[in-house]
């Protein structure tokens with residue numbers, strides 16, 4: 001840990017209907033940190049996370065990833081920057097009828113020409129890599145099953161494997177465990193943490209469950225009404241702060 005992989009300066013989002021999603025957020029994230037964003041519904045957690053790779057277009061502000069401002073990036077440069085940012089979704093976003101390993105291979109699309117990608121012509125080394133990643137999330141036995149034959153927790157582990165196949169320096173997970181039971185949630189969070197630590201990937205996870213944030217995060221950021229109201233290690237997040245955050 002040391003240098004900042006992500007630096008956000010004055011990030012503001014106003015939706016077309018005038019709703020202010022984020023006021024002016026500034027923060028900086030170190031390499032290898034696991035950060036959990038918590039806060040009440042509508043606080044701006046998803047807006048913040050999705051602004052980082054411009055899935056959600058910021059209204060103003062700067063977002064530096066490895067020193068480059070993604071808000072200024074266009075074309076090939078933007079594509080290359082997005083490649084560095086893996087994304088894990090609440091609803092997994094898998095291709096249900098494709099096999100587990102095919103889903104993981106989709107993480108490699110950013111590295112292929114659109115023609116090869118369009119025909120699904122993945123190289124042998126990509127396939128080998130995808131199978132290795134599946135083994136890391138404990139799914140080697142499920143590699144050739146259809147994605148929709150897996151349990152929710154297993155599908156989310158495929159989601160993590162697909163993001164890792166992108167070889168990202170930053171991993172964004174938007175409420176990855178919101179649809180899972182506690183045991184599967186714990187497993188998914190453990191894999192996120194383990195892979196982040198092993199590969200030095202900075203991970204930012206939006207969570208509804210404060211207890212999971214406390215258990216897994218190195219640092220917790222509390223957002224309320226589009227502003228950061230808490231930023232610190234889990235042991236500094238008091239019950240009173242949590243109460244104020246969700247009030």
Ligand SMILES: Nc1ncnc2c1ncn2[C@@H]1O[C@H](COP(=O)(O)OP(=O)(O)OP(=O)(O)O)[C@@H](O)[C@H]1O
Nearest residue numbers: 015017019020021040041042043044045046047048
């Ligand atoms: N497309 C949109 N158009 C208008 N307003 C939006 C849009 N998306 C989000 N918002 C608003 O922006 C604010 C922040 O929403 P956001 O989804 O980021 O919150 P959140 O903290 O992720 O909430 P949740 O925990 O319920 O997912 C809310 O007031 C929300 O209604």
